[in-house]
Amino acid sequence: MDGTKKTLFSGMQATGKLTLGNYLGALRNWVTLSEEYNCFYCVVDEHSITVRQDPAELRKRARALLTLYLAAGIDPEKNCIYYQSHVSAHAELAWILNCFTYMGELQRMTQFKDKAAKHADNINAGLFTYPVLMAADILLFQADLVPVGIDQMQHLEITRDIAQRFNGIYGDVFTIPEAYIGKSGAKIMSLQEPEKKMSKSDENPNASIYLLDDPDTIMRKFKRAVTDSEGSICYRDEQPGIKNLIDIYSACTSKAPKDVEAEFSGRGYGEFKEAVGETVVSVLKPLQDRIEELSKDKTYLDTVIKNGAQRAEYVATKTLRKVQKKVGFPERIR
Numbered sequence: 063m064d065g066t067k068k069t070l071f072s073g074m075q076a077t078g079k080l081t082l083g084n085y086l087g088a089l090r091n092w093v094t095l096s097e098e099y100n101c102f103y104c105v106v107d108e109h110s111i112t113v114r115q116d117p118a119e120l121r122k123r124a125r126a127l128l129t130l131y132l133a134a135g136i137d138p139e140k141n142c143i144y145y146q147s148h149v150s151a152h153a154e155l156a157w158i159l160n161c162f163t164y165m166g167e168l169q170r171m172t173q174f175k176d177k178a179a180k181h182a183d184n185i186n187a188g189l190f191t192y193p194v195l196m197a198a199d200i201l202l203f204q205a206d207l208v209p210v211g212i213d214q215m216q217h218l219e220i221t222r223d224i225a226q227r228f229n230g231i232y233g234d235v236f237t238i239p240e241a242y243i244g245k246s247g248a249k250i251m252s253l254q255e256p257e258k259k260m261s262k263s264d265e266n267p268n269a270s271i272y273l274l275d276d277p278d279t280i281m282r283k284f285k286r287a288v289t290d291s292e293g294s295i296c297y298r299d300e301q302p303g304i305k306n307l308i309d310i311y312s313a314c315t316s317k318a319p320k321d322v323e324a325e326f327s328g329r330g331y332g333e334f335k336e337a338v339g340e341t342v343v344s345v346l347k348p349l350q351d352r353i354e355e356l357s358k359d360k361t362y363l364d365t366v367i368k369n370g371a372q373r374a375e376y377v378a379t380k381t382l383r384k385v386q387k388k389v390g391f392p393e394r395i396r
């Protein structure tokens with residue numbers, strides 16, 4: 063890795079089927095950023111078990127997600143792609159940071175409140191301390207930047223608070239990370255309820271375009287996308303369905319929403335939906351081909367996994383040892 067570049071860390075969970083929203087809103091930006099920064103892109107499988115998972119399914123999805131990182135175009139030689147569970151420093155630092163995080167702070171996390179309401183039968187301690195593990199992820203790598211969506215901003219804020227608190231006591235141990243809010247950070251909404259974010263956990267399969275959907279399915283879902291009775295292709299909040307379709311088209315073609323409006327002015331919704339569907343197919347097809355190709359190459363994937371873990375472990379352990387020393391753990395005897 064290049065020592066002159068700043069460090070960037072981000073992670074995604076391997077739960078649910080990944081959607082077009084994950085790709086256009088996050089992953090595609092990760093690829094661009096990977097040229098400019100030293101990036102650690104993690105498959106955060108330890109976060110996933112804060113809600114109950116089927117083991118075989120989790121393993122499969124974690125591998126699919128890592129494959130997707132590669133298929134999207136992240137170069138594993140220049141950056142680091144790895145599984146969180148392969149680097150034990152995550153869990154170890156999380157423990158230490160737990161002792162520097164207040165119950166009250168964690169109780170304020172809106173994601174905790176939402177998830178606790180959704181999984182009322184399994185409000186476990188891991189779900190509660192989820193943001194502390196996330197803080198450990200970021201701080202282990204002394205990340206300068208963290209690309210996150212709005213929904214994760216509160217977790218990034220608490221990460222900064224924990225780091226500042228720790229530095230305040232022990233001196234400059236952690237780099238204080240900044241959020242990186244993508245310029246074009248397209249926020250893709252549900253095709254069925256365009257007021258809601260397109261989500262991998264949506265129960266209605268027509269609401270989301272999954273990254274592995276075949277062309278027919280994609281076209282069908284766009285045909286069924288909820289619009290309105292205005293009959294005009296305008297980019298405005300009063301027409302959330304159409305606005306979302308414009309956003310999708312605009313994200314796929316790099317055309318500004320204004321230009322998309324102009325391009326389709328006077329045309330019908332049916333025609334527009336078809337055009338959006340076609341562009342999405344043309345963006346996803348090469349990605350799907352690449353995923354298929356990579357999935358067949360077990361040796362290559364395994365090499366990436368092994369090297370990624372080694373590299374991440376090296377950097378993470380350095381920070382962990384420093385922290386352990388600061389808090390007063392006895393020195394290791396070699």
Ligand code: TRP
Pocket residue numbers: 071072073074075106109195196199200208209210214217
């Ligand atoms: N909590 C994040 C999410 O669900 C995933 C995540 C875990 C993460 N650790 C991270 C994101 C560290 C950025 C940095 O989206």
